[in-house]
Amino acid sequence: MDRVEVSGDNLKYTINEEGLEVGVIQATKALTPEKPYFEVTVVDGGTQSWIGVGLADMNYPLDKQPGWDQASIGYHADDGMMYRSPIPDEMSKSGRPQPMSLTGQPHPAAKGDKMGVGVEFDKMGKDASMNPRRVFFTKNGVYLGSVLVERQYHGALYPTIGFNSPGATVSVNFDAQSASVELAHAAQFFGTNNYALDIAEEEIKKGANVNVQDTAGRTPLHMASAYGASPIATLLLEKGADPDLQVSQPSLRRCENHV
Secondary structure, three states: OOOEEEEOOEEEEOOOOOOOOOEEEEOOOOOOOOOOEEEEEEEEOOOOOOEEEEEEOOOOOOOOOOOOOOOEEEEEOOOOOEEEOOOHHHEOOOOOEOOEOOOOOOOOOOOOOEEEEEEEEOOOOOOOOOOEEEEEEEEOOEEEEEEEOOHHHOOOOEEEEEEOOOOOEEEEEOOOOOHHHHHHHHHOOOOOOOOHHHHHHHHHHOOOOOOOOEOOOOOHHHHHHHHOOHHHHHHHHHOOOOOOOOOOOOOOOOOOOOO
C-alpha cells in the first residue's frame, strides 16, 4: 500500500496532505480463537490523530478507515469513538456510520497510548460455531466494552489499521497478551454466559490478572458478586482476587499492569 510505509512492526502514513486520502493496511492473518487480540501503540498521532484500529474482512477497501465500510468495525484515536459498518439508521450526513461510545464517554488515544482490539469467538460447547460473537476494545490494557456483531461478520476478521493524518505512525503487536482483558470482557457476561466458569478458569490459567479493572473500576469479582455467580466468585478468591478492592476508575494513560 503506497500510502503506508512498513518498517518492521512500525507503520507510517506517507501522504503529506491532511485528510484527503485514507491509507489502510491489513494483516495477512485473521484473528483466531487461539490469537484473538492485538494492540497498536500510537508512536505519533500526526497532525490530527486520525488513526483507526479495527477488524474487517479480506476484501475491505484500502482507502476507508475501519468501520466506514462493509464489513468492518473500528476504534478511532482522534475522537475515541467506535464505528461499525454502515447501517441505514446509524448513517451520518457524511455517508459514514455514526460514532458510538462504548462507555458513555469517548476515549481518544494520544502518543504512547495502546489501542487494543479483540474477538470473542463462539468456541464453547458441542454446538460451538467458532464464529465471531463480539468485538471488544481496550485502551492501555483497560477494558472499554464490546459490540455484538451481526451475521455479516461471521467470516474471518483481519486486523485493519487506517490513517489520514500526515506523520501518523504506530507500532503493531500481534502477540499482545490478552488473558486479563479477555477475563474483563467475560466478567461483563458472567450473568448470561453458560460457560462463564470455564472461560474464567481458562483465562486465569493463561495468566490473567484476577484484579483487572474495567473503565468503571469493576473487577471480575465485583461482577461475579453482582450476578450472584458464587462458583466464579469462589474461583477468583482462590486465585487471589482482592475482596477489599474498591471500585474506582483506573487511569487510562499508559497503564501497563493489566496484561
